[in-house]
Amino acid sequence: MKKFLFLLIILLSFNTVLSLDIYNCGILGKGNTIYVLKNNIFSSGKTCIEIVASNVTLDCQGHKIEGVGGPHSSYGIDIGTSNVSIKNCTITRWSMGIYFNGSSGSKIEGNQLENNIYGIHLMYSSSNTIEGNQLENNIYGIRLEDSSSNTIEGNQLENNNYGIRLEDSSSNTIEGNQLENNIYG
Template sequence: VGVFAEDLNGLLINNSTFQSCKTGVLVLRSSNVSIISTEMIDCEKAGLNASNSRAFTVTGCRAVNNTHAGLFFRNCEDIDVRDNTLSKNSEGLVFWGTNHSSATGNQADLNYYGILLADSHNNTISGNTLVNNRRSEIVGGFGVGMSIQANSSYNLVFKNTASNNYNGLEITENCQRNALCANNISRNTHGVRLDKNWNNLIYRNNFVDNVISAYDNQTKSIWNTTVGNYYSDYRGSDGDGDGMGDTPYTIPKGSSMATDYRPLVMPFTGDIDTEKILEDIKRYAHYNPEEGNTIRVDESGATIRYTTRRAPPVFEENTNTVVERPPFTPVL
C-alpha cells in the first residue's frame, strides 16, 4: 500500500504518484481527508480504497489502469469527487453504501463501468463525461457509462454526457426514486437501460443517434413529467407549437411497454434546479407495484392515475427501506 491511514482526522495527500502498488491509498475510519493532484496508476487492486470514512475530497487526480476500481468508497458519507480522470479501470468510480456525496466534472473512459452506485442514496452526479466505456477482456464490447443498482434511491443524475458506451446510463435491481435529467446521451448501443425498478424519473434528456434510445424491462418508471425527453428518432410532429410532439414516443425495447407522452421535438438546453427535481420525484414517483396502476400526464400537466392494466411487471419483494432524501448538514 502506498499510503495507509486509519482512524485519522485530517490527512492531505498532494501532488503524489502511487504506481504498481497493491492498493495506492487505503483509508479506514477517517475524516477530513483531501487527495489533490495525485496519480494512482497500475495498482493490483484499487487506486484508492476508502471505507467508513467521511468529509473526503478527491480533486484533480488521475486513476488509470488499476485492476479493480480507480476510486472506491464503501460505507462513506460526505464525499466530493471532482475533476478527476478515471481511465482503463474495471470501475472508474464506485460509491458502495455511500450517501450524501457528489461526483462532478470527472472524465471516465475505457472502464467497464465509468461510475457505479450500489446501495447508495441521496447522491448528486452531475457534469461528468462518460465516454468510450467499452472493453473486451471479459465481455466483448461491454461497458456502461454510469450504473445505479442494488436498491439505490434518491440519486440525482443530471447534465452528464454519456457517449460511445454499450449502455450510456442504466438503473437496475430494485432502485427507486432516482432522477435522470438533462443528460446528453449519444451514440451508445442503449442510451438508457432500465431493468427491474420502479418510480424513477427520466425526463429532459437528449437521446441522439443511439442504436436503441431506451430499454425498459420489468419497470414502472416515469418518462415524462410536464415534459419528456428528446429522441433523434422521433418522427412525430408538433402541430400546436408547444415544443412537444403530438403523438407519444414508445420506448423501443423491453417488456414494460413504457411511453413518453410528451416527447420534446428539440433538444433540451435549459438550466436545472435540483430542488425542482426533488419536487418532481415527490409528485410523480408514487407508483405502487401492488396496485398495478400506471402514471400519465394529461393535457394540463396534472398527474393522473388510472387502473387499466397493461401487463404490469411482477417485482421481486424489496426488503430494503427507501431512504428519502432529507436535508443534510455534515458533522465535522
C-alpha cells in the same frame, strides 16, 4: 475574556478541515479532509484509491488514475462510506472507475471516465449527486443498482454500451444529460 478566547479556539479546532497531498494509490482514512492528487497514477493493483472515512473530498486537479484494464473486480476509486466528494479526476482502464457501495450524501462532479467496464457504479446507495461528468467508451457509463433518491444531471455520455442503466432502483432524478452514440440509453 481569556476564557472566551480559549473556548473559541477549542470550538474552532473541532471544525477544522485538513488538506493532504497524495502522490500514490492508497487508503484515504482521515475524515474532514481534502485530499489533493498531485500527479498521474498508474496502478496494476486491485484498488487504487479506497475511501474509508466520511466527509472526505478527493480533488484530482485533472490528474489521471489509470489501471491496466485487467481483472473484473478492480477499482479506480472504491467508496464504502458517506459524504464523499470526487472531483476533477480522469479515471481510465478499470473494471469500476468510481464505485459507491452503501454511500449517501456524496457527490461525483467534473470527472472524466473512459475505457472502464463501469464508469460510475452505485450499489445500495442513496441521496448522491452525479453531475457534470464525461463518460466515454465504457460498457456502462452510469449504473445504479438497488439505489434510490440519487440525482444524475448534466453529464455527457458517449460511445458506451449502456449510457445510464438502473436496476432495482427508484425515485432517482435524471435530467439534462447528453447521450450520444450509446447502444442503449
